[in-house]
Amino acid sequence: MSNQPKQLKLGAFLMSSGHHLAAWRYPDARADGGLSFDHFRQIAQTAERGKFDMIFFADGVAVRDRDRGPEVLSRSGHVVHFEPLTLLSALAVVTDRIGLAATVSTTYNEPFHLARKFASLDYLSGGRAAWNLVTSATTAEARNFSREKHMDHAPRYERAREFVEVVTKLWDSWEDDAFLRDKETGRYFDPEKLHVPNHKGEHFAVKGPLNVGRPIQGYPVIIQAGSSEDGKNLAAPTAEVIFTAQQTLADAQAFYADVKGRLAKYGRHPDQLKIMPGIFPVIGATEQEAQEKFAAIQALIHPQVGLSLLAGMLGEVDLSQYPLDGPLPEIPPTELQQSRQRLLIELAQRQNLTIRQLYEAIAGARGHWQVVGTPEQIADKLEEWFRNGAADGFNIMPPYLPGGLEEFVDHVIPVLQQRGLFRTEYEGQTLRENLGLERPTNQFIPAQPAQREPELAGTSAH
The missing domain is CATH 3.20.20.30 (Luciferase-like domain)
Known part of the structure; x- marks a missing residue:
C-alpha cells in the first residue's frame, strides 16, 4: 500500500x-x-x-x-x-x-x-x-x-x-x-x-x-x-x-x-x-x-421537456393530468430505475416540492x-x-x-x-x-500476487 x-x-x-x-x-x-x-x-x-x-x-x-x-x-x-x-x-x-x-x-x-x-x-x-x-x-x-x-x-x-x-x-x-x-x-x-x-x-x-x-x-x-x-x-x-x-x-x-x-x-x-x-x-x-448563472440556464427549461424528464425518471409515469404547481401524486413502484425513482420521491417529500419545482430541481443534475x-x-x-x-x-x-x-x-x-x-x-x-486499482490475475491460472501492467511499448496509438 x-x-x-x-x-x-x-x-x-x-x-x-x-x-x-x-x-x-x-x-x-x-x-x-x-x-x-x-x-x-x-x-x-x-x-x-x-x-x-x-x-x-x-x-x-x-x-x-x-x-x-x-x-x-x-x-x-x-x-x-x-x-x-x-x-x-x-x-x-x-x-x-x-x-x-x-x-x-x-x-x-x-x-x-x-x-x-x-x-x-x-x-x-x-x-x-x-x-x-x-x-x-x-x-x-x-x-x-x-x-x-x-x-x-x-x-x-x-x-x-x-x-x-x-x-x-x-x-x-x-x-x-x-x-x-x-x-x-x-x-x-x-x-x-x-x-x-x-x-x-x-x-x-x-x-x-x-x-x-x-x-x-x-x-x-x-x-x-x-x-x-x-x-x-x-x-x-x-x-x-x-x-x-x-x-x-x-x-x-x-x-x-x-x-x-x-x-x-x-x-x-x-x-x-x-x-x-x-x-x-x-x-x-x-x-x-x-446563482445568476444558474437562474439564467434554469429560465431556458421548456415545461413540456421538464415534465417529460421527470415522468421518465419516475418510471415512465403519466403526469399530464396533474397541475404543474400541485404536489407530486402517489407514484407506483417501477421495474425501471428503482433507486432514482425513490430518490426523487424522497426529494419532493423532504422539500415539499410541486411537480414544476421537482423537475426544475433535477433539470441540471437529474437527481x-x-x-x-x-x-x-x-x-x-x-x-x-x-x-x-x-x-x-x-x-x-x-x-x-x-x-x-x-x-x-x-x-x-x-x-x-x-x-x-x-x-x-x-x-x-x-x-x-x-x-490505485490492482491488475486482476487470470482466473484460469493458479492464484499469484497482484500483477503490474505489462510493458506498454508498441501497444498504444501514440
Missing part, C-alpha cells in the same frame, strides 16, 4: 452540450456538440489538462423522449450523439493519460461483442479503457430490439451477473505471455496458455476464446451505476468504481458504508472499490454570480448533487464529503460545455491541488494505476 496521503478521484461525465436539460440553448454552449468530434476532442484534452482520472459517456440505445410526441422531442437537445466506444477510440489518439469510460448495457448486447470491443479499446489507448456496466431502463430501448415490454428488474440483474462472468472469462482467454510470435519455430502462441471459456449458463452459451489478446489492464476497469438493492448486490463482487446519485452527506455516508461493508463477503478490501457520486457544479467568481457557488465553496463541499466517509472521488457533471468543464479545471482543481486533495501529475500510464 502507498504511504502517500489519500487523494480524491475525478471523472468528467460528458454530455453533448452539457448536463442541464436546456444546456443546448445556453449562449455559451455548443448546440451541435453531440455530433462534433472537434468539440469532444477539446473537452477531452481539457479534462486531461486538469488531470482527471477519466472521461465518461453515458449511453442508451434509443432516442430519449421518443414516445413523448414530436413536440416534446423537437425541444430536446439530447436527441442525437455519437456511439461512445467509437468516439472513445478516436479520442484515444488525441489523449495520453486520461481514462476512457463508456456505458454499455448488458440487456441489449452480447458478452462476446462487448468483451471484444473493450479489449480493443484498451489496446488502442495503451490501457485506459473502462466499462460502465448497466442494465437498460427504458421501454424505448426494448422496442428497438424486437420487444414490446422491457425486461423486469430482477431478471435484468440476473442476466447482468452472468454477463459479466462471461466477459471476464473471455478477457482471460489468453494468458498475458501467450503470444510467442516466434518466426524461427513457426509458433505464434503457446497452446498451453490458451483457455477456452466454454461457458454454459442460464442466459448465455459462449464457447470462446476471444479473438483479442488479454487486455493491457487485465480487465478494463469495471464501473457500475445502479444504486438499487440489486445494483448494490451486483456491484459488491464485480465493480471497481461506482457512480451514484446522492443528495445529502448523510445519504452518501450511508450508501458508502453499506456498499463497502458488502465487499468482505467476496474477499475484497474497501480500497478495491472507488465510490464517486455525481456532482453538478455551477461556478461563479462570487456566490451571487454563480445528483447540485452545488452552486465559488470555486472555494465547491472545493469545501467536495472536501467535506471526501474526508467524512461519503466518497472516494466525484463524477463531475458540467452544466454546459465546453465552458462548464473549463471553469472547473481552471478554478476548482487548483484549489483542490493547493489543499493536497488532488494530483498535480498522473501517477501512471494506465487507468488502473491512476485509480
Whole structure:
C-alpha cells in the first residue's frame, strides 16, 4: 500500500452540450456538440489538462423522449450523439493519460461483442479503457430490439451477473505471455496458455476464446451505476468504481458504508472499490454570480421537456393530468430505475416540492448533487464529503460545455491541488494505476500476487 496521503478521484461525465436539460440553448454552449468530434476532442484534452482520472459517456440505445410526441422531442437537445466506444477510440489518439469510460448495457448486447470491443479499446489507448456496466431502463430501448415490454428488474440483474462472468472469462482467454510470435519455430502462441471459456449458463452459451489478446489492464476497469438493492448486490463482487446519485452527506455516508461493508463477503478490501457520486457544479467568481448563472440556464427549461424528464425518471409515469404547481401524486413502484425513482420521491417529500419545482430541481443534475457557488465553496463541499466517509472521488457533471468543464479545471482543481486533495501529475500510464486499482490475475491460472501492467511499448496509438 502507498504511504502517500489519500487523494480524491475525478471523472468528467460528458454530455453533448452539457448536463442541464436546456444546456443546448445556453449562449455559451455548443448546440451541435453531440455530433462534433472537434468539440469532444477539446473537452477531452481539457479534462486531461486538469488531470482527471477519466472521461465518461453515458449511453442508451434509443432516442430519449421518443414516445413523448414530436413536440416534446423537437425541444430536446439530447436527441442525437455519437456511439461512445467509437468516439472513445478516436479520442484515444488525441489523449495520453486520461481514462476512457463508456456505458454499455448488458440487456441489449452480447458478452462476446462487448468483451471484444473493450479489449480493443484498451489496446488502442495503451490501457485506459473502462466499462460502465448497466442494465437498460427504458421501454424505448426494448422496442428497438424486437420487444414490446422491457425486461423486469430482477431478471435484468440476473442476466447482468452472468454477463459479466462471461466477459471476464473471455478477457482471460489468453494468458498475458501467450503470444510467442516466434518466426524461427513457426509458433505464434503457446497452446498451453490458451483457455477456452466454454461457458454454459442460464442466459448465455459462449464457447470462446476471444479473438483479442488479454487486455493491457487485465480487465478494463469495471464501473457500475445502479444504486438499487440489486445494483448494490451486483456491484459488491464485480465493480471497481461506482457512480451514484446522492443528495445529502448523510445519504452518501450511508450508501458508502453499506456498499463497502458488502465487499468482505467476496474477499475484497474497501480500497478495491472507488465510490464517486455525481456532482453538478455551477461556478461563479462570487456566490451571487454563480446563482445568476444558474437562474439564467434554469429560465431556458421548456415545461413540456421538464415534465417529460421527470415522468421518465419516475418510471415512465403519466403526469399530464396533474397541475404543474400541485404536489407530486402517489407514484407506483417501477421495474425501471428503482433507486432514482425513490430518490426523487424522497426529494419532493423532504422539500415539499410541486411537480414544476421537482423537475426544475433535477433539470441540471437529474437527481445528483447540485452545488452552486465559488470555486472555494465547491472545493469545501467536495472536501467535506471526501474526508467524512461519503466518497472516494466525484463524477463531475458540467452544466454546459465546453465552458462548464473549463471553469472547473481552471478554478476548482487548483484549489483542490493547493489543499493536497488532488494530483498535480498522473501517477501512471494506465487507468488502473491512476485509480490505485490492482491488475486482476487470470482466473484460469493458479492464484499469484497482484500483477503490474505489462510493458506498454508498441501497444498504444501514440
